[in-house]
Amino acid sequence: MKDKKLVEEITSRDEDFAKWYTDIIKKAELVDYSSVRGCMVIRPYGYGIWELMQKELDDRLKRTGHENVYMPLFIPEGLLQKEKDHVEGFAPEVAWVTHGGEEELAERLCVRPTSETLFCEHYANIIHSYRDLPKLYNQWCSVVRWEKTTRPFLRTLEFLWQEGHTAHATAKEAEEETIRMLEVYAEFCENVLAIPVIKGQKTEKEKFAGAKATYTIESLMHDGKALQSGTSHNFGDGFAKAFEIQYQSKDGSLEYVHQTSWGVTTRLIGALIMVHGDDSGLILPPRVAPTQLVIIPIAQHKEGVLTKAMELQARLSKVARVSLDDSDKMSGWKFSESEMRGVPLRLEVGPKDIEKGQVVLVRRDTREKTFVAMEELEVRVQELLQTIQQDMLEKARTARDEKTYVAHSLAEFEKILEETPGFIKAMWCGDRACEEAIKEKTTATARCIPFTGEAVGDKCICCGKEGKHLVYWGKAY
Amino acid sequence: MKDKKLVEEITSRDEDFAKWYTDIIKKAELVDYSSVRGCMVIRPYGYGIWELMQKELDDRLKRTGHENVYMPLFIPEGLLQKEKDHVEGFAPEVAWVTHGGEEELAERLCVRPTSETLFCEHYANIIHSYRDLPKLYNQWCSVVRWEKTTRPFLRTLEFLWQEGHTAHATAKEAEEETIRMLEVYAEFCENVLAIPVIKGQKTEKEKFAGAKATYTIESLMHDGKALQSGTSHNFGDGFAKAFEIQYQSKDGSLEYVHQTSWGVTTRLIGALIMVHGDDSGLILPPRVAPTQLVIIPIAQHKEGVLTKAMELQARLSKVARVSLDDSDKMSGWKFSESEMRGVPLRLEVGPKDIEKGQVVLVRRDTREKTFVAMEELEVRVQELLQTIQQDMLEKARTARDEKTYVAHSLAEFEKILEETPGFIKAMWCGDRACEEAIKEKTTATARCIPFTGEAVGDKCICCGKEGKHLVYWGKAY
Numbered sequence: 001m002k003d004k005k006l007v008e009e010i011t012s013r014d015e016d017f018a019k020w021y022t023d024i025i026k027k028a029e030l031v032d033y034s035s036v037r038g039c040m041v042i043r044p045y046g047y048g049i050w051e052l053m054q055k056e057l058d059d060r061l062k063r064t065g066h067e068n069v070y071m072p073l074f075i076p077e078g079l080l081q082k083e084k085d086h087v088e089g090f091a092p093e094v095a096w097v098t099h100g101g102e103e104e105l106a107e108r109l110c111v112r113p114t115s116e117t118l119f120c121e122h123y124a125n126i127i128h129s130y131r132d133l134p135k136l137y138n139q140w141c142s143v144v145r146w147e148k149t150t151r152p153f154l155r156t157l158e159f160l161w162q163e164g165h166t167a168h169a170t171a172k173e174a175e176e177e178t179i180r181m182l183e184v185y186a187e188f189c190e191n192v193l194a195i196p197v198i199k200g201q202k203t204e205k206e207k208f209a210g211a212k213a214t215y216t217i218e219s220l221m222h223d224g225k226a227l228q229s230g231t232s233h234n235f236g237d238g239f240a241k242a243f244e245i246q247y248q249s250k251d252g253s254l255e256y257v258h259q260t261s262w263g264v265t266t267r268l269i270g271a272l273i274m275v276h277g278d279d280s281g282l283i284l285p286p287r288v289a290p291t292q293l294v295i296i297p298i299a300q301h302k303e304g305v306l307t308k309a310m311e312l313q314a315r316l317s318k319v320a321r322v323s324l325d326d327s328d329k330m331s332g333w334k335f336s337e338s339e340m341r342g343v344p345l346r347l348e349v350g351p352k353d354i355e356k357g358q359v360v361l362v363r364r365d366t367r368e369k370t371f372v373a374m375e376e377l378e379v380r381v382q383e384l385l386q387t388i389q390q391d392m393l394e395k396a397r398t399a400r401d402e403k404t405y406v407a408h409s410l411a412e413f414e415k416i417l418e419e420t421p422g423f424i425k426a427m428w429c430g431d432r433a434c435e436e437a438i439k440e441k442t443t444a445t446a447r448c449i450p451f452t453g454e455a456v457g458d459k460c461i462c463c464g465k466e467g468k469h470l471v472y473w474g475k476a477y
Numbered sequence: 478m479k480d481k482k483l484v485e486e487i488t489s490r491d492e493d494f495a496k497w498y499t500d501i502i503k504k505a506e507l508v509d510y511s512s513v514r515g516c517m518v519i520r521p522y523g524y525g526i527w528e529l530m531q532k533e534l535d536d537r538l539k540r541t542g543h544e545n546v547y548m549p550l551f552i553p554e555g556l557l558q559k560e561k562d563h564v565e566g567f568a569p570e571v572a573w574v575t576h577g578g579e580e581e582l583a584e585r586l587c588v589r590p591t592s593e594t595l596f597c598e599h600y601a602n603i604i605h606s607y608r609d610l611p612k613l614y615n616q617w618c619s620v621v622r623w624e625k626t627t628r629p630f631l632r633t634l635e636f637l638w639q640e641g642h643t644a645h646a647t648a649k650e651a652e653e654e655t656i657r658m659l660e661v662y663a664e665f666c667e668n669v670l671a672i673p674v675i676k677g678q679k680t681e682k683e684k685f686a687g688a689k690a691t692y693t694i695e696s697l698m699h700d701g702k703a704l705q706s707g708t709s710h711n712f713g714d715g716f717a718k719a720f721e722i723q724y725q726s727k728d729g730s731l732e733y734v735h736q737t738s739w740g741v742t743t744r745l746i747g748a749l750i751m752v753h754g755d756d757s758g759l760i761l762p763p764r765v766a767p768t769q770l771v772i773i774p775i776a777q778h779k780e781g782v783l784t785k786a787m788e789l790q791a792r793l794s795k796v797a798r799v800s801l802d803d804s805d806k807m808s809g810w811k812f813s814e815s816e817m818r819g820v821p822l823r824l825e826v827g828p829k830d831i832e833k834g835q836v837v838l839v840r841r842d843t844r845e846k847t848f849v850a851m852e853e854l855e856v857r858v859q860e861l862l863q864t865i866q867q868d869m870l871e872k873a874r875t876a877r878d879e880k881t882y883v884a885h886s887l888a889e890f891e892k893i894l895e896e897t898p899g900f901i902k903a904m905w906c907g908d909r910a911c912e913e914a915i916k917e918k919t920t921a922t923a924r925c926i927p928f929t930g931e932a933v934g935d936k937c938i939c940c941g942k943e944g945k946h947l948v949y950w951g952k953a954y
Contacts, residue, residue, distance in 0.1 A: 032599055035556055036586065039549035041599050044614070047545050068524050072516035073588070073619055073635050074572075079512055092578050095551075097588065099573040100623040100634075109513065111550070111574065111588070122509055122518050137521070141619070142550055146577040157577075158550050 010340075012279050017223040022152070024273055028282050028341050031152045038150035038157035042266070045341060048290030049269055050160065054140065056192045056287065057162065057264070060184050066136045066164060071118040073141075074109035079117045083242040086116060089209020093146045095157075111144040116210065116235075116261055119165035120243035127257060129248050130169055134177070138164040153270035154227075154477050161265035167245065167257040171236060174258035175213075178234040181262040182215045185230035193268060194285040194392035195219050195275050196400050197229055198423070198472055200448030205432055208261075212236035218447045218472060220400045221274035224421030226447050226474035229271055232262035270477070275396050276365075282342025283364050285392050286385040292320040293381060294338045298331055298350030308354050312347065312377065319378050320345075320385060339364060344388050345381065365392055406456045410441065413461060413473070417442055423474050427467025429460035437462050438473070447472040487817075489756050494700040499629070501750055505759050505818050508629045515627035515634035519743070522818060525767030526746055527637065531617065533669045533764065534639065534741070537661050543613045543641060548595040550618075551586035556594045560719040563593060566686020570623045572634075588621040593687065593712075593738055596642035597720035604734060606725050607646055611654070615641040630747035631704075631954050638742035644722065644734040648713060651735035652690075655711040658739040659692045662707035670745060671762040671869035672696050672752050673877050674706055675900070675949055677925030682912055685738075689713035695924045695949060697877045698751035701898030703924050703951035706748055709739035747954070752873050753842075759819025760841050762869050763862040769797040770858060771815045775808055775827030785831050789824065789854065796855050797822075797862060816841060821865050822858065842869055883933045887918065890938060890950070894919055900951050904944025906937035914939050915950070924949040 010023035025031050030046035042050065058068075074097060081087045094110040112118070123135060140162045150156050164181060168174045182199060189195045197217035207214035211233040219229045240246070240256035249255050276283040286292050293316060297309040306326060313324045325334045331348075338346055348360040359377065361370045365388055372380045403422030407413035416424055424444065428434060438461075439445050449469045460467045487500035502508050507523035519527065535545075551574060558564045571587040589595070600612060617639045627633050641658060645651045659676060666672045674694035684691035688710035696706045717723070717733040726732050753760040763769050770793060774786040783803060790801045802811045808825075815823055825837040836854065838847045842865055849857045880899030884890035893901055901921065905911060915938075916922050926946045937944045 032602055034549050034595065035553055035598060036549040036551045039551060041549065041595070042547040044544035044546055047547055050547075051545065067521035068528065069521055070519040070524055070527075070619075070637065072511050072513040072518070073621065074513045074516060076512055094578065095574045095586075096576040097572045098575045101569050101571065109572075118511065118518070121512060125509055142547075144550065160547065 010279070010281070013222065013277065017274075020277075020279075021270075021273060024277055024281055024340075025152050030269070030273075036157075038147060040152050040156055040158075042160075045290060046269060049272070049284070049288050050266060052288040052290065053192070053268065054162075057188055058140075060188060061138050061162070061164065064136075064180065064184060066138045066166075069137050069139050070141070071112070071115050071122070071139055073112055075112055075115075075117055077108045077110065079121060080110055082117060082120075083210050083239055086210035086239075090114065090145075095144050095146055112141075113143055113145045114261075114263075115139065115141075115143075115163055116165065116239060117243075119261075120239050120245060120259075123167050123257065123259075124243050124245045127167060127245055127247050130250055133167060133169045133247060133257065134173065135167040136164075136177075137166065138162055151270075153267050153273075155267075159265050159267065161263050163263040164261060166260045167240075168259070169247070169249070169255070169257065171258045174236070174260050175234055178213070178215060178232045178260045178262070181260070182217060182230070182232040185232070185262070185264055186217050188264075189217060189219065189229055189268075190393060192285070192287045193272055194389060194396055195229070195271055196393065196397040198448060198450055200450040200472065202231070202448060203432075203435055203446045203471070205435055206446060208233045210235060210238060212238065216448050218423075218474075219271055219275065220403055220423055220474070221271070221477070222277070222399070223274070224403050224475075226423065226472075226476040227267070227271050227274070228447070228476065229268060230262070230264040233260060235259040235261065275399075276392060277342070280336070281340030283392070284342035284344060286344045286389050289342065289344050290321060291323045291338075291341070291343045292385055293322050293345040293347055294334075294343045295322065295324045295347045295349065296331060296334045296338070297324075297326060298348055298353075300326060302351045304354060305349065305351060309349055312349065312359070312374075316347075316377060316381060319382050345384060363388060365395070407461060408457050410438070410461050413438070413444075414442055417444055417475065421475060423447070423472050425454075425456050425470055426461045426473060427455065427457045427459060428469050428471045429463055429465045430468040431460075431463065431465075434460055434462035442473075444473045444475050447474050447476065487756070487758070490699065490754070494751075497754075497756075498747075498750060501754055501758055501817075502629050507746070507750075513634075515624060517629045517633055517635075519637075522767060523746060526749070526761070526765050527743060529765040529767065530669070530745065531639075534665055535617075537665060538615050538639070538641065541613075541657065541661060543615045543643075546614050546616050547618070548589075548592050548599070548616055550589060552589055552592075552594055554585045554587065556598060557587055559594060559597075560687050560716055563687035563716075567591065567622075572621050572623055589618075590620055590622045591738075591740075592616065592618075592620075592640055593642065593716060594720075596738075597716050597722060597736075600644050600734065600736075601720050601722045604644060604722055604724050607727055610644060610646045610724060610734065611650065612644040613641075613654075614643065615639055628747075630744050630750075632744075636742050636744065638740050640740040641738060643737045644717075645736070646724070646726070646732070646734065648735045651713070651737050652711055655690070655692060655709045655737045655739070658737070659694060659707070659709040662709070662739070662741055663694050665741075666694060666696065666706060666745075667870060669762070669764045670749055671866060671873055672706070672748055673870065673874040675925060675927055677927040677949065679708070679925060680909075680912055680923045680948070682909055683923060685710045687712060687715060689715065693925050695900075695951075696748055696752065697880055697900055697951070698748070698954070699754070699876070700751070701880050701952075703900065703949075703953040704744070704748050704751070705924070705953065706745060707739070707741040710737060712736040712738065752876075753869060754819070757813070758817030760869070761819035761821060763821045763866050766819065766821050767798060768800045768815075768818070768820050769862055770799045770822040770824055771811075771820045772799065772801045772824045772826065773808060773811045773815070774801075774803060775825055775830075777803060779828045781831060782826065782828060786826055789826065789836070789851075793824075793854060793858060796859050822861060840865060842872070884938060885934055887915070887938050890915070890921075891919055894921055894952065898952060900924070900949050902931075902933050902947055903938045903950060904932065904934045904936060905946050905948045906940055906942045907945040908937075908940070911937055911939035919950075921950045921952050924951050924953065
């Protein structure tokens with residue numbers, strides 16, 4: 001059967017998850033490889049998902065008072081070096097421009113791996129008085145980090161992201177902003193991407209180069225590995241001191257600003273695939289599905305079928321993103337293709353349906369079929385899309401919770417990782433030595449100390465001393 | 478008077494146009510300079526204009542069937558060299574990445590100056606059959622060209638743009654697409670930016686590196702200099718042959734595709750400034766004005782004024798992009814600031830207005846004042862914004878036409894350039910030697926051969942032989 005082929009060409013998810021992942025991104029036409037090592041071509045379908053994500057997130061950033069700007073692509077070496085921890089963290093993984101045209105540059109330029117230094121330089125120029133604060137800026141751009149091993153969306157030399165950079169009068173305001181933006185990310189992941197996240201703080205070891213504190217949202221993939229899905233950093237006044245960003249306060253004194261930065265990237269498309277996908281391909285939450293409903297005419301050569309299909313397309317385009325597959329492929333093949341692309345709803349309409357004044361709606365997530373009367377379509381399609389969106393989040397939450405374990409000892413910790421990979425909740429004394437020992441022994445890392453303040457015991461699983469924090473541990477992408 | 482200061486700080490437009498331009502971009506907070514030579518920081522107000530331009534143009538690209546994608550930032554040297562004319566045109570002005578992290582690269586990567594080569598490589602991967610055609614792709618990104626002298630928006634090392642790249646089955650389809658996209662640009666410039674353009678073809682000398690034909694839209698700035706405002710290139714099958722992009726036709730034969738590319742950039746923001754601005758600052762057409770109407774309360778400390786202003790803001794935000802300036806600055810200063818930023822409409826409301834149930838509306842373009850009854854505001858504001866948009870286009874067209882001259886001899890040509898710079902229409906024999914001689918003698922270049930097919934004589938103004946084409950000449954940015 002020709003209509004089985006598309007699915008047979010992809011590896012089963014539980015057999016080889018890594019292979020399944022690369023099969024999906026290729027067959028669903030999300031990316032293509034290029035001759036540039038570690039860089040990807042994001043194809044229309046993949047970019048369509050990103051555009052919907054951008055729109056949703058950009059609206060949230062604007063609603064919370066942020067303004068978009070654009071900073072240069074290049075950072076002179078001297079500027080990158082101004083903040084010591086920051087340059088140590090990033091210098092080993094940047095791309096260096098040494099020549100412009102025929103001429104060798106006096107000072108090397110790095111291609112931005114992140115733009116703290118550029119924002120700082122600009123803020124030093126434009127912030128003078130308390131009246132200039134806060135500055136709530138964001139930019140959408142691409143950044144480059146010279147990674148050794150790469151995988152499309154998850155880890156690439158170049159990726160797309162947004163980076164927020166803000167400056168505030170007080171430490172308190174900066175901390176509030178850092179947490180506010182993490183909450184925005186969490187709400188976005190859950191309500192738009194249908195991906196539940198754990199909100200928490202990174203350990204000292206895992207925090208961002210130059211930050212005072214890093215907060216994170218962590219999600220769990222189908223294979224039990226964690227994915228850092230967004231981070232928000234509080235810099236305190238460290239950068240302000242390095243870049244001399246000062247303002248005159250109301251009472252005339254000269255003060256340093258307090259800064260934050262926060263970002264999410266195209267890696268979230270990788271999360272969408274690995275949280276929701278199955279052996280037939282992608283499953284996209286309706287809110288980021290470039291096509292929310294595909295109309296597939298059955299026996300389309302028969303009189304009236306295509307006309308009806310086009311009429312339905314015109315009607316439903318008013319309430320959803322709709323496409324019509326009127327190509328000359330077999331229906332079974334069309335079903336497979338739309339499943340591979342994760343289109344949330346499929347509408348089948350054939351001569352018998354037309355006679356009965358109905359159509360068939362099939363959900364991608366549950367494969368559930370419903371017969372719906374023509375005149376109820378607009379209402380039912382909207383309801384179903386909402387239901388799918390909610391159900392996908394609940395399903396992902398259940399899967400995540402089922403793969404979240406508790407370990408009271410290192411032995412237990414190792415057994416879980418070996419047999420049933422997932423998040424492991426375990427107590428930690430707070431010492432870097434124990435964190436490193438656990439990583440060395442298990443390859444799992446501290447994902448975060450959750451905001452919930454929960455506890456599952458009172459002793460560190462590594463040293464047996466007082467367990468100060470509950471940590472979510474896991475192997476991570 | 479404090480309220481005069483802001484305007485006094487900028488140079489008069491007719492005194493020193495170049496200085497006026499840089500004053501405006503600084504005072505209207507469009508850009509800031511950075512420590513990266515030739516690269517600019519686009520500030521929120523400048524980026525807000527770009528976002529509105531992007532939205533308008535992106536809608537047009539999608540309506541004409543184009544899909545957005547994202548290609549890598551880097552091009553390996555070997556890939557750039559595949560098309561001979563192309564590499565010759567661009568290699569002297571690219572930035573080269575030679576190191577990734579600590580390691581020297583085996584092959585240099587250039588930072589994309591334009592992405593033909595990357596699109597070609599991708600098209601060779603994904604185009605196999607006539608069913609795969611046409612491919613109508615576009616990308617929004619930044620590109621880098623190592624320019625020696627730079628000016629914000631007009632010529633910068635890095636700039637933002639969209640680049641469309643399409644592949645077609647036949648030469649005819651490619652030519653149609655090239656012209657269609659030029660028409661889209663022309664319509665966009667006139668209806669959105671209120672900038673009238675001349676549509677035409679570039680001479681062989683001025684065409685794009687690697688193109689068979691380049692079409693252009695040319696606009697005229699207030700100082701009589703031309704600005705190339707958008708270009709559209711027909712590549713024929715030149716790139717397809719260099720990159721082996723072939724498809725199987727319906728009858729089974731193997732054919733090369735025919736390609737196009739077209740782009741407009743952030744330089745159009747420079748055009749907005751130089752076509753519409755005056756000695757008080759920017760004048761923005763309503764369709765790309767981040768703030769379309771600013772409410773300035775008069776005697777705002779008096780009871781009821783601020784409340785009324787906020788009520789009007791809430792009402793008018795439903796029909797326009799509205800801001801309220803309730804800062805503690807003097808009203809005159811607020812007027813100057815909103816004029817500097819080119820806000821199309823100013824609404825003044827004070828105690829006496831409230832008593833009379835009216836407000837004052839002031840147009841930025843004509844400074845015309847109107848008293849409008851409160852209850853008519855929504856309707857009148859929308860009408861006025863439309864009127865301003867249209868009037869600005871007409872005013873710019875009149876100014877352009879008044880500065881468009883005819884020359885029948887080189888002497889006449891030089892006299893016009895010297896005394897009344899602008900577009901000069903003059904006949905040309907079609908020989909490159911004459912084109913170069915004219916440029917050498919006058920520094921004016923052939924802007925385009927207009928689509929109109931008009932003529933102003935029958936002899937080449939340079940050699941006196943048959944004048945085959947009327948050319949628009951001018952000094953250009």
